[in-house]
Structure formats: C-alpha cells, structure tokens
Amino acid sequence: MRETAARPEDRERNAARLLRASARHSHDPLTEIDWDQHVDPDHFALPQHRVALYGTPLWESLTPRQRAQLSVHQLASATAAGIWFELVLMEGLIRHVYESDLTTRHAQYALTEVADECRHSTMFARYITATGYPSARPTAKAHRRGKFHFLLNDTAMTFAGAVFVEEFTDAMQREMVRDESLQPLAREVARIHVIEEARHIGYAKPELERLWAGMGAPRRAVFRRGLLVMARLAVAELVHPRVYALAGLDVAEARRAAAANPHWQQARTDWARKAMVFFADLGIVDHRTAPRWRRAGLLE
Numbered sequence: 001m002r003e004t005a006a007r008p009e010d011r012e013r014n015a016a017r018l019l020r021a022s023a024r025h026s027h028d029p030l031t032e033i034d035w036d037q038h039v040d041p042d043h044f045a046l047p048q049h050r051v052a053l054y055g056t057p058l059w060e061s062l063t064p065r066q067r068a069q070l071s072v073h074q075l076a077s078a079t080a081a082g083i084w085f086e087l088v089l090m091e092g093l094i095r096h097v098y099e100s101d102l103t104t105r106h107a108q109y110a111l112t113e114v115a116d117e118c119r120h121s122t123m124f125a126r127y128i129t130a131t132g133y134p135s136a137r138p139t140a141k142a143h144r145r146g147k148f149h150f151l152l153n154d155t156a157m158t159f160a161g162a163v164f165v166e167e168f169t170d171a172m173q174r175e176m177v178r179d180e181s182l183q184p185l186a187r188e189v190a191r192i193h194v195i196e197e198a199r200h201i202g203y204a205k206p207e208l209e210r211l212w213a214g215m216g217a218p219r220r221a222v223f224r225r226g227l228l229v230m231a232r233l234a235v236a237e238l239v240h241p242r243v244y245a246l247a248g249l250d251v252a253e254a255r256r257a258a259a260a261n262p263h264w265q266q267a268r269t270d271w272a273r274k275a276m277v278f279f280a281d282l283g284i285v286d287h288r289t290a291p292r293w294r295r296a297g298l299l300e
C-alpha cells in the first residue's frame with residue numbers, strides 16, 4: 001500500500017502541467033462536430049458484444065437494424081448517466097474551489113475541469129438529441145441521490161467517484177474510438193471526451209491518494225463501503241429501463257436477461273479494471289471489501 005502524500009509543490013506542478021495541456025488541447029464540440037450529419041440507422045454505436053443483451057435469446061429475436069438501434073439507445077442512456085455524473089462532479093469541484101485559494105494552480109485547474117465538463121454535458125445532450133433518444137435524465141433513484149451528494153461534503157469521495165466513472169467511461173470510449181465500423185457521430189463524441197478526460201484522471205488520482213493518506217482507520221472503513229455504493233449506482237445507470245421499452249421488449253424480462261448475461265458481465269469488469277487496479281494499489285479495495293466488488297461484477 002502506498003502511503004506517501006503529495007507535497008504542495010508537487011500538487012502545484014501537476015496542476016500547472018494540466019493547465020498547460022488544457023490550453024493546448026481543448027475542444028469546442030459545438031463547432032467541431034457536424035451535428036447535422038446523417039445518422040445511418042444500421043450503424044452500431046457500441047461494439048455488438050458490449051450491448052447488454054448481446055448473445056441472449058432476446059438478442060437473437062431482434063433484426064440487425066433493431067440490434068443497431070438498441071446499441072444506439074444504450075449509448076444514449078450511458079451518455080445521460082454521464083451528464084448526471086458530470087453535474088454532480090461539477091458541484092463537488094465548485095465546492096472544492098470554494099474551500100481553496102484561487103491563486104493556486106490546483107484550484108485554477110479545478111475550474112478548468114468544470115469548464116471542460118460544461119462542454120461535455122452540452123455535447124452529450126446534443127448527441128442524445130441527435131439519436132432520437134427521448135431524455136437526458138437519469139433514473140429517479142439516481143436523480144434523488146445525486147441531489148443530496150452535497151450533504152456528504154466529502155472531497156475524497158468526489159475524487160474517488162471521478163476516478164471510477166472517468167476510468168470506466170474512458171475504457172468504453174477508447175473501444176469506440178478504435179472501432180471504425182461504429183457510428184461516426186458517436187466516435188467523434190467519444191474522441192473529444194477521451195482526450196479531455198485523461199487530464200481529469202491525472203488530477204483526481206494524486207488528490208485522492210493525498211486525501212486517503214490522511215484518513216484514519218474508522219473513516220477509511222466507511223469510505224470503502226461508500227465508494228462501492230457509489231460505483232454500483234453509477235454502473236446501474238448505464239442502461240435505463242426505457243432502453244428496453246423503446247426496443248419493444250418486456251422491460252423486466254430484458255433486465256433479467258442482461259443481469260444473467262456473461263458478455264455484459266465481462267463488459268463491466270473490463271471497463272472497471274483500471275479504476276480497480278488503482279483502488280487496490282491504494283488499499284481502498286482490500287481483502288475485506290474485494291468480495292463485495294466481485295459480487296457487484298466490478299472485480300474479477
């Protein structure tokens with residue numbers, strides 16, 4: 001387990017590096033993406049084997065075009081979950097800045113990240129609209145929980161949540177960027193997001209490491225459990241029940257099929273891997289909590 005907290009000068013050096021990278025490589029998706037491009041209904045938005053129902057009897061019952069549409073709606077749902085998470089994260093970052101001194105590079109970078117997330121959430125909403133998916137809202141449960149995030153007032157949890165969700169999304173979107181057979185619009189959104197999120201991960205990880213090193217054993221025990229609750233909630237948001245309803249499927253049956261689907265299980269474990277390695281390295285996932293992460297399907 002690493003116990004070394006970053007020194008203030010290292011924290012400033014990292015933030016200065018991230019600010020320079022942001023100045024060089026920031027994107028304006030509203031002008032850089034052609035939002036009027038034709039969206040081919042036969043194009044998949046996600047690789048087929050990453051669609052929650054892939055390989056199940058329900059999948060076999062769908063036509064190729066219906067399967068492609070299901071992948072587009074699943075991505076739109078995951079994108080809506082992304083907006084939900086980014087809004088919660090932005091709130092946490094703003095509070096982090098409120099408690100900091102804006103003459104530090106560290107605080108300045110937090111605001112730069114908020115600016116990135118503002119553009120991302122708007123880009124995601126435009127993508128959802130372009131697909132015809134009817135809403136950018138998460139489930140009622142996630143909406144309620146996100147609303148009370150501020151009550152936690154826990155910067156370490158904000159950064160741990162950022163590491164989990166950003167690494168998870170990064171893994172999913174890198175697969176999309178690599179796969180040239182996928183819908184071009186989905187890949188363009190993914191490409192811009194991957195570039196800018198690499199910086200956010202580089203900001204959240206040392207900060208989480210620093211805050212974790214300062215926590216005592218009782219607080220760590222609560223934190224370990226809290227993070228698992230957060231991660232499970234975020235992953236459950238990937239496929240909103242309306243995705244199945246839009247495909248004309250029985251929602252309860254489709255959810256059961258997805259939950260029992262080994263391909264879908266594998267997708268979530270693969271996408272969570274980098275975050276889980278980081279958490280295990282810090283000791284946030286330890287021998288006592290690892291079985292729970294395994295049961296949640298997020299750890300092999």
Ligand SMILES: [Fe+2]
Pocket residue numbers: 086116117120121193197
């Ligand atoms: Fe983002």
Ligand SMILES: [Fe+2]
Pocket residue numbers: 117166197200
């Ligand atoms: Fe981010």
